[in-house]
Amino acid sequence: MSEATHRAAVAERAARAGGVVAREAFRTELTIETKQSPTDVVSNADRDAQQQVLATIAQEFPAATVICEEDVSTVGAGEVEVAEVVPETGPAWVVDPIDGTANFVREIGFWATSVAAVVDGEPVAGATSMPSMTDIYTAGPESVSRNDEPMTVSEQTNPDAFAVGTTGRWSTSDPDTPAEIVRAVTEHFGDARRFGCIQGLLALVAAGGMEAAIMPDPPNAWDSLAGVHLVRRAGGRATTLSGERFSDGDDALIVSNDTRHEAVLDAAQQALS
Template identity: 45%
Template sequence: MTIAERISVARDAARAGADVAADNFRTKLIIEKKDAKTDVVTQVDRDAQTAVIESIRATFPDDAIVGEEGDALKMVPENGAAWVIDPIDGTNNYVRGTRTWATVVAVVCDGVTTAGVITLPELNDDYWTDGESTYRNGSRVSVSETADPEAGVVSPTMWWDFDSRDEFGNACQAVVDRFGDLRRIGSAQAALASVADGSLDGVITNLRTNPWDTLAGVAMVRAAGGTVTDIHGDTFRHDSVGLVASNGVIHSEALSAAQSIGNPDATTK
């Protein structure tokens, strides 16, 4: 099938998962913890992921699916077609009733992201990319033109747990030392979509990220004219350490900020 057809399936799947999550938003939830006090999950995450998978499987029953919850694959295959999904990116926001959370679907072929969808139902924003351009609610968007770092707004993303709280402090300090302002979005994919549409100038982390937290948004930033690298300044891919996404103009400063955080071999968060 064509990229356009796969994007159509991805958008339908993201909407199916987002509908499940939205129907349960700001209701009484049973919150479970994974590996850390801030790493939470609910049954809604699982139900939304099931809805996404069922929607994809209706058209592509044999494609690999990589996802955060349950027994979905956790690594992106280097060969063949795959779908990388996150039913609720920003679960901490979700369980607190904060509206910035997303349902995400990325389309991958031979390890390369070719398209992606990020749906933020409570904000009424629907982003997608075909790898050539990025769109928000049907209109093409592009990264900011901010050239002066001191006028820039950058987000330290992912989460530094209590055993690496010094790195969290370093990340915030690195941003405020170099840029005009700092944002903590609480959803990595929403932050990346914000770089793609120009409402943020950059996103940084020194951590090894999960593919469901990054791939769709990374593709959007690139297609919107931005730059995305790992912590060493090399092209970002699904198994990279660190993530630096920017409008391209301030990328050297954003990379410097990420490199000053700490351990470049940090484990996945």
């Protein structure tokens, strides 16, 4: 087994393991705290799932470098080394134990446990587990799949048939931006949708269920890298608002099936200009 294949297998195993922990806590009594806003929440399930993900990675890669959404000091890092940003050189793991926690605590089943394996700043494998949907999306050096079946992005070319996801936090201090994004999408495409789980939305684009997605705020690595890798491996495209190749949270994230990527960019630029 090659090193890249090994990392892909561990990413999938870790995402599955963290997802199992989160699924066991789903729709049970939770301890919920807020972070930066009343809708930016974290639960005990996030921390427990993160601990399981880290333990699974450490079994195969002791002293691995990890970048996590939740504060590792509250759960213990175990045998891993915690970094604040994705390193430019060397291997690392990027972990989101529950992406879509706001959905999770409201007992809405669209949430994900996501793990990316990164080498020299670029994802080489990604896994997004969506236990409530009974789906696992994976991408490694040899395959990209949903539930072990090969997947590709949508082949749709007609913008009037496009379903475009919008994502990012609503803000009472800036109500115009999300409104303008929805306006631009509905003017240019057939359908606009908002799911409340970035990694889940990226997985849907990779699997062909959605044609594109617009994320106006620069995403954190744990919100984006696994899903971006899924989209690219499935034949799609992920860029910044200016059309440059997206890397690690340096700008807005625009993804598509790559049949009308410029049109998606135009809509996003119209909304965000």
